[in-house]
Amino acid sequence: MEWIGWAFAAVAAVLLTVFIFLYLHQKQQAQHQHKKDQKAQAKLQTEMSRMQKELYHERDIIGLIQEHMVEGILILDDSDKIQLANRTATALLSIEKENWDNKSIFILTDTFKTILIFHICLTTQ
Numbered sequence: 001m002e003w004i005g006w007a008f009a010a011v012a013a014v015l016l017t018v019f020i021f022l023y024l025h026q027k028q029q030a031q032h033q034h035k036k037d038q039k040a041q042a043k044l045q046t047e048m049s050r051m052q053k054e055l056y057h058e059r060d061i062i063g064l065i066q067e068h069m070v071e072g073i074l075i076l077d078d079s080d081k082i083q084l085a086n087r088t089a090t091a092l093l094s095i096e097k098e099n100w101d102n103k104s105i106f107i108l109t110d111t112f113k114t115i116l117i118f119h120i121c122l123t124t125q
Contacts, residue, residue, distance in 0.1 A: 080104040 066073055072089030076082060082100045090097060093109045100108070 074105075076105055080106060082108070 066084075066086050069086055069088060072092050073084065073086040074082065074089040074093075075084040081102065082095075082105055085093075085095075085097070085100075093105075095108045
């Protein structure tokens with residue numbers, strides 16, 4: 001009967017060894033996958049950073065072109081508030097960029113002058 005005890009102990013030892021091996025193997029796979037995920041994330045971050053720099057560069061170029069155009073650019077929202085105006089537009093309307101905050105274009109400028117400029121712009125198209 002003593003051999004049954006030894007056999008049971010041997011089976012238990014083998015099972016424990018198998019479970020430990022499976023646990024360590026699973027842990028190693030998880031660590032490997034984590035490293036792969038970190039590399040992929042770093043690659044994505046690098047690509048996003050590159051694209052962001054490219055977008056900022058393009059935005060700056062468009063801003064420079066828009067700011068130095070001879071034509072006036074004026075973009076208003078639905079409530080006639082200025083969203084964008086270049087140097088030429090602000091000079092034509094005699095308004096300062098610092099005064100734009102939450103004010104209608106008709107409050108910022110001489111109404112007659114504004115209507116005249118809008119009429120000229122619309123009729124020259």
